[in-house]
Amino acid sequence: MDVIVIGGGIVGVATAYQLRAAGHRVCVVERHATVAQGATYGHGGTVLPTPLDVWFGPTFMANRQGAKNGVISKAGFNGPARQFVKQLAALQEPETFSRQYGRLRPLIEASRDAMADMEARFGLEFEQANGLLYLVRSAQEWEQTHTALELLRQYEVPHHVLTPAECAAFEHSVPTDPPFAGGVLFDHERTANCPLFAKLIKQTLDTQGGVQFMLGCEVSAIRLDGERPAVELAARPGKTSRSREVDVISADAIVVAAGYGSLPLVERLGLRLPLHPLRLHTLVAPIAHEECAPHVAIVDAVKRIAVTRMNHRLRIAGGAVLQSTGQIDKPLGEALTKEALALLGQATHDWLPGAARISAALPWEGVKLLSPDGLPVIGNALHPRLFVNVGHGPAGWGLACGAGKLVTDLIAGAAPDLPVDTLAALRPDRF
Ligand SMILES: Cc1cc2nc3c(=O)[nH]c(=O)nc-3n(C[C@H](O)[C@H](O)[C@H](O)COP(=O)(O)OP(=O)(O)OC[C@H]3O[C@@H](n4cnc5c(N)ncnc54)[C@H](O)[C@@H]3O)c2cc1C
Structure with a gap:
């Protein structure tokens, strides 16, 4: 089959890879000059999500004060934004959290397998490093992590619950003063460089053939009215077209994997997905003192701020700002940007003084797009030949390889290797 994938972020690239591996001809349409320039570019480094860092559950936005929970809520929320926060609050309930995580879990495992296969096949090097240490500051927050710890045990995820002294003994850069509640170490989970991974996969696909990357091309609309689904391409800046004809390419199937850019494309077709855009920040800082730099990635488990070492720099990611949807295309403003970056700087200073x-x-x-039930949106929508693969939230990389395989199975009409309740929980028409 000929398949068009809209979007060249990690989700689009991983989908293209899986489609090609299944024997399809693929065209990836990406508006930037190269792949991995959207949310994928700012990726914090965590490869696969654990119950401690999915962006829902008892610890996520549990504290109303932004500085404490790591999410800055911009005053003046409109109705839909308030509604979205309410829906997230419902996921703090331990039973709901466990149920949603349980549905996500098979996709995480499928992604682990798919990624391991890609790595083994091509011997890719993308700054992989083992070890993530999640740290929790207060006793109350530690209490809130209990459901996540329960899930780790239930799903037999290898981990170690550490006292503050054990955290400091394992990772010398973490101070025990001021006191904190404890930590959870995953010595088998990994961090790496997601944009580099996406570019290496593109390179592999370029070499193998069968996947065309149309870079610097923006899809302005999707057409479902012809014999085959098609996409309209926006006129390129500087290109003067004498005719009024629009560039259109058709295919046997279309996958919308355009991150935040997916929403207007499917909305124009009548599909309103209740995904909420969340602005996130990264700082890439040089190491200040080598003796203070961590040898594993450190995650502030409540504020969802990850500090990952990559060669001679630290990548610090988080600093979420929740705004109304209408605000997201406008610049954030100096004061809020400063506040968000200050969260990142402060977390680094608190957990790794002198490191950056x-x-x-x-x-x-x-x-990045967050969904109100914490799960991504993957599946067929509106037309038998239209598929969406969006809303992976904070776990886009982790889920991308498995999500790409799932979409490929759905396009081929093959039964995906995932439980029925997981498939139902991911479907676009579930809302
Ligand atoms: C600061 C930050 C830290 C993060 N940390 C982590 C982490 O540690 N671990 C993790 O797993 N995830 C993390 N995430 C989330 C992860 O980065 C995203 O979930 C993932 O990158 C989403 O990938 P995507 O391909 O869906 O979107 P994107 O990377 O945004 O890609 C979408 C692409 O579609 C293109 N596009 C959009 N509209 C059109 C159009 N009309 N025509 C053509 N092209 C179009 C865009 O240019 C873009 O390249 C983080 C995100 C951020 C912002």
């Missing part, structure tokens, strides 16, 4: 030269850090911001 924050004053010399390069800031970046991007938008």
Whole structure:
């Protein structure tokens, strides 16, 4: 089959890879000059999500004060944004959290397998490193992590629950003063460089053939009215077209994997997905003092701030800003940007004093989509030949390889190797 994938982020690239591996001809349409320039670019480094860092559950936004929970809520929320926060609050209930995580779990495992297969096949090197240490500050927050710890035991995820002294003994850069509640170490989970991984997969696909990357091309609309589904391409800046004809390419199937850019495309077709854009920040800071730098990635488990070492720099990601949807395309403003970046700087200072030269850090911001039930949206929508693969939230990389395989199975009409309740929980028409 000929398949068009809209979007060249990690989700689009991983989908293209799986489609090609299943023997299809693929065209990836990406508006930037290369792949991995959207949310994928700012990725924090965590490969697969654990129950401690999915962006829902008892610890996520449990504290109303933004500085404490790591999410800055911009005042003046409109109705839908308030509604979205309410829905997230419902996921703090331990039973609901466990149920949703249980549905996500098979996709995480499928992604682990798919990624391991890709790595083994091509011997890819993308700054992989083992070890993640999640740290929790207060006793109350530690209490709130109990459901996640229960899930770790239930799903037999290898981990170690550590006292503050054990955390400091394992990772010398973490101070025990001021006191904190404890930590959870995953010595088998990994961090790595997601944009690099996406580019290596593209390179592999370029070499193998069968996947065309149309870079610098923006899809302006999807057409479902012809014999075959098709996409309209926006006129390129600087390209003067004498005719009024629009560039259109058709295929046997279309996959919308355009991250935040997916929403307007499917909305124009009448599909309103209740996904909410969340602005996130990264700082890439040089190491200040080598003796203070961590040898594993450190995650502030409540504020969802990850500090990952990549060669001679630290990548610090988090600093979420929740705004109304209408605000997301406008610049954030200096004060809020400062506040978000300050969260990142402070978390680094608190957990790894002296490790990073924050004053010399390069800031970046991007938008990722969160869904109100915590799960991504993957499946067929509106038309037998239209598929969506979006809303992976904070776990886009982790889920991308498994999600790409799932979409490939659905396109081929093959039975996906995932439980029925997981498939139902991911479907676009579930809302
Ligand atoms: C700061 C930050 C830290 C993060 N940390 C982690 C982490 O540690 N671990 C993890 O797993 N995830 C993390 N995430 C989330 C993860 O990065 C995202 O879930 C993932 O990158 C989403 O990938 P995507 O391909 O769906 O979206 P994107 O990377 O945004 O890609 C979408 C692509 O579609 C293109 N596009 C959009 N509209 C159109 C159009 N109309 N025509 C053509 N092209 C179009 C865009 O240019 C873009 O390249 C983080 C996100 C951020 C912002």
